[in-house]
Structure formats: structure tokens, C-alpha cells
Amino acid sequence: MxxxxxxxxxxxxxxxxxxxxxxxxxxxxxxxxxxNGSGKSTFLNVIAGVQAVASGExxxxxxxxxxxxxxRVAAHGIGRSFQTPRLAHRLTVxxxxxxxxRPQAGERLRSLFLQPATVRRREADxxxxxxxxxxxxxxxxxxxxxxxxxxxxxxxxxSLGMLLMGHPRVLLLDEPxxxxxxxxxxxxxxxxxxxxxxxRIILLVEHNMEMVCGVCDRVVVLDSGAVIAEGDPDxxxxxxxxxxxxxxxxx
Amino acid sequence: MIDFAVFSITIIAVWSVLAxxxxxxxxxxxxxNFGQVLPFAVGAYGTAFAAAHGLPAWAxxxxxxxxxxxxxxxxxxxxxxxxxxxxxxxxxGAGEIFRLTMLNVPVIAGGDEGTSVYxxxxxxxxxxxxxxxxxxxxLFARRVGASPLGRMLRVLREDEVLAATLGRxxxxxxxMVTAASxxxxxxxGVLYAHVTGxxxxxxxTVLETFVIWTAVVLGGPSTITGVLLGTVIVQLxxxxxxxxxxxxxxxxxxxxxxxxxxxxxxxxxxxxYRPQGLIPERKLRxxxxxx
Numbered sequence: 001m002x003x004x005x006x007x008x009x010x011x012x013x014x015x016x017x018x019x020x021x022x023x024x025x026x027x028x029x030x031x032x033x034x035x036n037g038s039g040k041s042t043f044l045n046v047i048a049g050v051q052a053v054a055s056g057e058x059x060x061x062x063x064x065x066x067x068x069x070x071x072r073v074a075a076h077g078i079g080r081s082f083q084t085p086r087l088a089h090r091l092t093v094x095x096x097x098x099x100x101x102r103p104q105a106g107e108r109l110r111s112l113f114l115q116p117a118t119v120r121r122r123e124a125d126x127x128x129x130x131x132x133x134x135x136x137x138x139x140x141x142x143x144x145x146x147x148x149x150x151x152x153x154x155x156x157x158x159s160l161g162m163l164l165m166g167h168p169r170v171l172l173l174d175e176p177x178x179x180x181x182x183x184x185x186x187x188x189x190x191x192x193x194x195x196x197x198x199x200r201i202i203l204l205v206e207h208n209m210e211m212v213c214g215v216c217d218r219v220v221v222l223d224s225g226a227v228i229a230e231g232d233p234d235x236x237x238x239x240x241x242x243x244x245x246x247x248x249x250x251x
Numbered sequence: 252m253i254d255f256a257v258f259s260i261t262i263i264a265v266w267s268v269l270a271x272x273x274x275x276x277x278x279x280x281x282x283x284n285f286g287q288v289l290p291f292a293v294g295a296y297g298t299a300f301a302a303a304h305g306l307p308a309w310a311x312x313x314x315x316x317x318x319x320x321x322x323x324x325x326x327x328x329x330x331x332x333x334x335x336x337x338x339x340x341x342x343x344g345a346g347e348i349f350r351l352t353m354l355n356v357p358v359i360a361g362g363d364e365g366t367s368v369y370x371x372x373x374x375x376x377x378x379x380x381x382x383x384x385x386x387x388x389x390l391f392a393r394r395v396g397a398s399p400l401g402r403m404l405r406v407l408r409e410d411e412v413l414a415a416t417l418g419r420x421x422x423x424x425x426x427m428v429t430a431a432s433x434x435x436x437x438x439x440g441v442l443y444a445h446v447t448g449x450x451x452x453x454x455x456t457v458l459e460t461f462v463i464w465t466a467v468v469l470g471g472p473s474t475i476t477g478v479l480l481g482t483v484i485v486q487l488x489x490x491x492x493x494x495x496x497x498x499x500x501x502x503x504x505x506x507x508x509x510x511x512x513x514x515x516x517x518x519x520x521x522x523x524y525r526p527q528g529l530i531p532e533r534k535l536r537x538x539x540x541x542x
Contacts, residue, residue: 048416074418086416088409091402094537098399099406102418106399109427113394123399127537134539143539166418 007056018226029202031216039225048080049073079168085159089148097130100165153180177208264381268439270478272432278472281408283339286346290319290433292455294440299360299450302368319437320430354452365451465514471528
């Protein structure tokens with residue numbers, strides 16, 4: 001269970017998040033919607049440790065997640081993808097997938113020179129897993145292309161694959177469908193459903209309402225940094241306040 | 252002629268070690284070290300300090316090679332929370348601070364007048380030592396570059412935040428690279444001191460950093476063969492300056508300055524038209540279809 005309690009973030013006098021609290025259970029997808037600037041990305045950044053926090057706490061299965069330290073948050077099994085995918089552009093797709101695996105013996109100087117056999121074995125395992133993740137994403141044919149050469153939609157799939165290599169319990173996805181063609185959106189929706197069935201917790205920030213309504217179990221609506229509504233997707237669609245703040249005035 | 256060849260090979264080997272050290276820092280990890288001359292100078296000054304204070308040569312080597320990585324960690328400390336552009340300024344400043352300290356504190360190693368150190372009497376021995384050092388650094392850099400560590404360093408070069416969200420500590424890796432590559436450069440400095448037999452601050456100006464960078468950028472910062480090729484080209488033009496001066500009849504000062512001007516031009520042209528250098532990084536291919 002992911003429990004977020006009273007998160008607040010401010011930049012000077014501007015409050016980006018106003019004591020946001022929410023819960024997400026294993027095997028569920030929680031949608032996070034709201035107009036631009038409502039604090040969705042900030043919220044994900046705080047949980048991922050990329051953004052320092054003014055107050056509040058995040059717990060995963062009761063354990064306090066250290067905030068403001070991305071490298072330690074990842075060790076708790078929390079992975080974040082970015083709206084503009086962060087990739088190593090001058091490495092190949094295959095290498096990008098491989099760097100998601102953790103820990104890697106071959107990244108320590110000592111093991112590299114003193115335990116070459118361990119390093120080799122781990123590397124072979126990582127390669128096997130990278131192959132299966134690529135197949136799952138249907139990106140095998142792109143394995144040896146530079147990540148920077150992929151289309152926007154493929155880059156989003158790749159960054160999701162990179163996360164999967166780290167066996168995250170929590171996935172924080174920032175607009176995976178934005179600028180992606182319908183075929184790849186469909187593939188992502190299927191993938192998200194599989195990941196939910198595996199018992200992972202997924203927080204999905206997304207403007208594409210078709211995707212949100214298609215996969216989310218619950219939806220939280222943010223406006224000006226505060227939660228203004230929460231409920232199942234259909235109820236949210238019927239909520240008048242949400243319609244006004246986000247989806248526009250009803251015709 | 253043989254003597255000249257032996258000397259040239261020795262010098263090229265020493266500068267190749269500096270270039271490989273910069274390859275690890277810049278070519279792999281993306282650390283813009285504009286003070287690459289600093290660890291080199293620390294190695295040389297460890298030797299000079301020992302000579303000036305009647306300590307044995309091995310003690311001087313020990314001081315240089317131990318002090319350099321420690322100094323490196325100190326120098327990059329303020330840069331830990333800065334973007335990589337600022338590394339350039341911090342390291343550039345650190346290199347100058349060290350040189351000016353050596354210049355103005357004669358107690359350490361003779362100040363402006365410099366210090367004489369033991370000079371290898373046998374040029375062949377110097378060459379063999381230089382080539383051995385080069386081989387060791389080359390094997391080390393190759394092992395690191397082709398390993399999972401090298402892969403993660405390249406991720407750092409591309410995007411530090413990505414490395415952090417994948418659970419890595421970017422600053423820990425940057426410290427490791429700095430320490431290792433500064434040890435190499437310091438060892439090159441020790442050897443250089445014993446090859447020339449004389450150490451003074453004027454040998455360690457920003458200009459030397461600039462020469463190493465020219466070689467690395469020209470050859471291709473991300474490959475070992477690239478930085479070696481660049482070093483050979485740059486150092487050959489450097490040692491042949493006096494021949495060019497004789498042949499053209501121009502004063503050798505002018506030729507030396509023209510050479511530096513040419514390096515600058517080469518840097519600009521390479522950045523504009525071939526940023527990956529003469530030898531670009533090779534793509535590592537994997538078989539993705541195997542079951």
C-alpha cells in the first residue's frame with residue numbers, strides 16, 4: 001500500500017502542492033488528472049525524490065520513503081518515468097533497457113577487477129531479462145538502434161521498459177500517452193493492465209481521458225495543488241466541478 | 252635520430268596517459284575538467300618536493316600519486332551540486348591556484364626558479380617505463396569502458412537525473428572516476444619529472460590543459476584509440492616545431508605560437524563539423540532475438 005500524507009511544496013509564495021493525501025493499493029491504477037500547472041508532475045517528482053518537499057510523508061507498506069533522495073527512493077522499489085522521456089540517447093535501445101537493472105556487480109571497480117566471473121554471470125542474466133522485456137514491449141526489432149533515434153511513442157515505451165528492469169513495486173508514469181499514436185497507446189493500455197494484474201501500484205498522470213477511463217480504478221483530480229475530487233472514473237466524469245476546472249464548460 | 256625517436260615516444264606515451272585520463276573523465280563520464288594539468292602537476296611536484304627536501308624519489312612519487320586523488324575529491328566537492336558546465340570553471344580555477352601556489356611559495360619546490368630532480372640517465376629505460384605506464388592505464392580504461400560501469404558512466408554523461416532515478420548515486424560515480432583518473436595523471440607527472448629532470452611552474456599552465464583537450468577532442472573523446480591518435484598528432488606537431496622553424500626560417504617563438512593558434516582552429520573546426528572526433532564511439536550490438 002502506498003500512502004501519501006499531507007504533502008506540501010512551495011516555491012517562495014507559490015504553493016505547488018497543498019497538503020495532498022492519497023492511498024493506492026497493490027494491483028491498482030490510480031489516475032491523476034488536472035489542468036496544466038495543477039501540480040501533477042510536482043507530485044510525482046516528490047514521491048520519486050527528484051523534488052524536495054516542504055512537509056508531509058510518503059510510506060510504502062508502512063516504511064517511510066526518504067524524500068529528496070532519488071537514488072534511495074529507487075531502492076525502495078519506486079520508479080518514475082518522465083513526460084519527456086529521460087533516456088541515454090547515445091546508447092542503444094538494448095543498452096538503455098539494461099541500465100534499468102539493479103544492482104549490477106559490474107558497476108563496482110572492485111568486482112570488475114577481482115570478481116570477473118560474477119560480473120559476467122550477472123551481465124548474462126541482465127541480457128536475458130532485457131530480451132524478454134524488449135519482446136514484451138514489442139521493440140526487439142529496434143534493439144540496436146540509438147535510443148535518440150526512436151519516435152516519441154517508442155521512447156515512452158522504452159522508458160517504461162527501463163523501469164520494469166528494476167522490478168518496481170510502484171510505477172509513477174507521467175503522461176505516457178501524450179504525443180503517442182493510437183496503436184502504441186493501445187499497447188501501453190494492455191501493458192498497464194498486465195502490470196496491475198502482477199500486483200503493482202501504478203500512479204498515472206495523463207490528459208488522455210480515454211486512457212484514464214480505460215485503465216484507472218480510481219481517479220484523483222488536482223487543481224492549484226489541491227485535491228478537488230476523487231472517485232471512480234465515471235463519477236469523476238459526471239462531477240460538475242471537475243468538468244468546469246478541467247474538461248471545460250459543458251456545451 | 253634514434254635518440255629523437257626514443258624521446259618522442261617517451262613524451263607521447265606520457266601525454267597519452269593524460270589523454271586517457273581525460274577520456275575517462277570527459278569522454279565517458281561527461282566531466283568537463285579544464286584543470287587536467289593539475290593532477291599532472293601534483294605528480295611532478297610530489298617528485299620536486301622530495302628532491303628539494305632530500306627525500307628519496309619513491310617518496311616523491313608516493314606523495315604525488317596519493318595527493319592527486321585526494322585533491323581531486325576536494326576540488327569536485329563544491330561542484331557536486333552544480334551542473335556540469337560549472338565543473339569547467341571549478342577545475343580551471345583549481346589548476347591555476349595550484350600553479351600560483353607553487354610559484355609563490357618557494358619553500359615547497361623552489362618557486363619560480365624550479366627544482367632539479369633526478370633525471371633518467373638511460374633514455375631507453377625512460378621510454379620503457381613510460382610505455383609500461385601507458386599500457387597499464389590503457390588496460391584499466393579499456394576494462395572500465397567495456398564494462399557495466401562504463402555503461403553507467405555513459406548514462407551519467409547523457410543524463411545525471413536518469414542515473415539517479417534508476418537508483419544510482421551520480422556523485423559517488425563521479426568521485427570514483429575523478430580519483431582513478433587523477434592517479435593516472437599524477438603518475439604521468441612523476442614520470443615526466445624524471446624524464447625532464449627539472450620542474451618549474453611554467454610547465455603547468457592552462458596551456459597544457461588546452462593541449463590535452465585538443466588531442467582528446469580531435470581524436471574522439473569517447474574512444475581510447477581516438478585519444479591516442481589525437482595525442483600522437485598533437486605531440487608530433489609539438490616536438491617537430493623546431494624543425495619547422497629551421498626549415499621555414501621563421502623564429503621558433505613565432506612557429507610555437509602559430510602552432511597554438513592552429514590547435515585553437517582545429518578545436519573550433521572539430522566542434523563544428525565532427526564533434527565525435529576522428530574516431531567516434533562504436534555502437535555495441537546485442538542479439539535481441541535469442542531466446
